[in-house]
Amino acid sequence: MPKPLSELDANLAGRIELVGFDVDGVLTDGGVYLGTSEGHRVELKRFDIQDRVGIKLLRDAGVPVVWVSGRVSNATTLCADEIGIDALVQDDKARKLDAFVELLARFAVTFDKVAFVGDDLPDIPLLRRVGLPVTVSNAVRDVTDVAQFTTTSAGGRGAVREFCEGLLRARGDWDPAVGRYLAERDKTLAESTSAFTTN
Numbered sequence: 515m516p517k518p519l520s521e522l523d524a525n526l527a528g529r530i531e532l533v534g535f536d537v538d539g540v541l542t543d544g545g546v547y548l549g550t551s552e553g554h555r556v557e558l559k560r561f562d563i564q565d566r567v568g569i570k571l572l573r574d575a576g577v578p579v580v581w582v583s584g585r586v587s588n589a590t591t592l593c594a595d596e597i598g599i600d601a602l603v604q605d606d607k608a609r610k611l612d613a614f615v616e617l618l619a620r621f622a623v624t625f626d627k628v629a630f631v632g633d634d635l636p637d638i639p640l641l642r643r644v645g646l647p648v649t650v651s652n653a654v655r656d657v658t659d660v661a662q663f664t665t666t667s668a669g670g671r672g673a674v675r676e677f678c679e680g681l682l683r684a685r686g687d688w689d690p691a692v693g694r695y696l697a698e699r700d701k702t703l704a705e706s707t708s709a710f711t712t713n
Contacts, residue, residue: 516649516664519680527684530646531627533572534614535674537583537590539633540650541565543670546587559589562670566597568678571691573600575682580617584608584636608636611643631677632657633669648677 538544538559547558569579578600583590586604594602601620603613618624629646630637633653641647641660649661650673658664665673665680682688 516658516661519648519663519665519676522646522663522680522684524684524686526646527681529627530577530629530681530685532578532580532618532621532623532629533678533681534580534582534617534628534630534640534644536610536630536632536634536637537581537587538585539653539669540631541581541593541670541674543668544633545670557587557589559587559593560670561593562672562675564672565670565674565678567695568675569597569599571682571688571695572678573598574694575685575687575691577681578621580621582610582613582617582630582640584610610636611639614640629677629681631665631674632661 535541538546541561542559545560549556573579580601580603581590581594581599583604584606586606590604591602601617603617605613618628625643626645628644629648630640630644631648631650632641633650635654635656637657638660641657646663647661648663648665649657650665650667650669652668653661665676667673667676679688682691
């Protein structure tokens with residue numbers, strides 16, 4: 515059985531130079547809403563806002579974040595663009611390992627310095643190669659058999675935020691990351707308040 519993220523040690527966490535996430539079942543709850551609008555296919559997915567803040571904190575701490583999906587989806591592209599992740603790969607054949615090898619070359623990182631969070635069978639080839647294989651609490655058994663750590667939260671329900679926080683805490687980067695995040699928002703609030711009072 516995988517260990518809880520609370521047991522992630524500083525040495526392993528400190529080696530991580532790139533984090534990859536599966537999309538459906540990790541960043542979402544795995545549900546896909548399909549329909550039509552004015553004769554066009556429409557696909558909707560639910561992404562967790564707290565996960566997005568976790569990803570921002572991770573990226574602001576200097577750790578690039580990539581998404582690798584086994585489905586091609588406009589909803590995924592829209593969310594990735596809005597968050598501003600470092601790379602998105604969508605392969606409708608779910609050949610994630612091949613795509614990830616190209617990402618490693620692009621970021622000049624080796625597998626042993628990568629964390630990946632997955633939940634289902636297409637993620638296993640990646641999880642077997644990376645230095646920090648992680649799964650979500652509702653992953654299939656075959657994935658939990660190869661993962662080293664697991665979240666207590668389910669995919670699409672805070673698992674990504676839990677992972678981001680766990681990794682940053684183990685590295686000693688959580689408090690500085692949160693401090694920077696809050697300072698940015700306090701500064702923005704102060705400027706907007708000042709602009710309001712002078713107009």
